[in-house]
Amino acid sequence: MTHTPALPIILTIALGLVLDQYGGPWATHAVSLWTWGLLALLLQRAPSTQRAAMLACLLIATAGELFLALAWGLYSYREAGLPLFVPPGHVLLYMLGLALAERMPSSLVRPIGAVAAIAAAGLWMSGVDALSALLVALFLLCLRFGPAPRLYATMFLLSLAMELWGTWLGNWQWQAHAPWLGWATMNPPFAAGAFYCVLDMLVGLLAGRGPVTDIALARRS
Numbered sequence: 244m245t246h247t248p249a250l251p252i253i254l255t256i257a258l259g260l261v262l263d264q265y266g267g268p269w270a271t272h273a274v275s276l277w278t279w280g281l282l283a284l285l286l287q288r289a290p291s292t293q294r295a296a297m298l299a300c301l302l303i304a305t306a307g308e309l310f311l312a313l314a315w316g317l318y319s320y321r322e323a324g325l326p327l328f329v330p331p332g333h334v335l336l337y338m339l340g341l342a343l344a345e346r347m348p349s350s351l352v353r354p355i356g357a358v359a360a361i362a363a364a365g366l367w368m369s370g371v372d373a374l375s376a377l378l379v380a381l382f383l384l385c386l387r388f389g390p391a392p393r394l395y396a397t398m399f400l401l402s403l404a405m406e407l408w409g410t411w412l413g414n415w416q417w418q419a420h421a422p423w424l425g426w427a428t429m430n431p432p433f434a435a436g437a438f439y440c441v442l443d444m445l446v447g448l449l450a451g452r453g454p455v456t457d458i459a460l461a462r463r464s
Contacts, residue, residue, distance in 0.1 A: 252294050
């Protein structure tokens with residue numbers, strides 16, 4: 244069982260994005276300091292297995308952001324480059340996802356996957372969001388072969404909510420067509436949460452047995 248202060252994380256993400264967008268030139272630095280401070284506090288209080296997963300998430304998320312935003316150019320932030328609050332923000336979202344996934348009934352996992360597949364197929368056929376067809380395929384692979392399907396289903400929904408909030412505020416924006424592929428996509432892509440599911444799978448592989456595996460074992464018991 245993870246012991247994560249959900250409310251501070253939710254407020255940090257939700258209000259931090261508002262402050263970053265509307266708080267003036269000092270706001271991004273303040274949000275970054277607060278986010279890193281909260282992560283440091285959670286790292287200090289976390290058990291060793293959870294701490295390893297959090298550090299693995301920080302490493303992989305940073306590398307993923309550098310590739311997806313700066314190299315591939317799928318999306319761009321309001322200011323050029325990568326805001327310093329983004330990597331620790333990924334870890335906070337991961338911790339929130341772990342806490343919420345423990346409360347998700349296993350019976351919801353397949354319906355979430357089915358609805359996601361149907362929605363992505365409709366968006367693909369309409370020509371509005373072809374990229375999400377590929378992303379949903381990744382999501383379904385995570386659900387089928389990953390060790391923690393409840394976590395992936397939770398993160399798919401949780402990250403979609405965060406993506407909708409951040410893009411609506413204007414903190415970041417997805418390209419109308421995915422570079423290299425030329426496929427149309429929305430802002431944000433419906434299935435952007437698949438990236439977060441892949442992140443969680445990689446965290447489990449890098450960190451070894453830990454919170455992710457424990458969720459899977461609880462599901463199967």
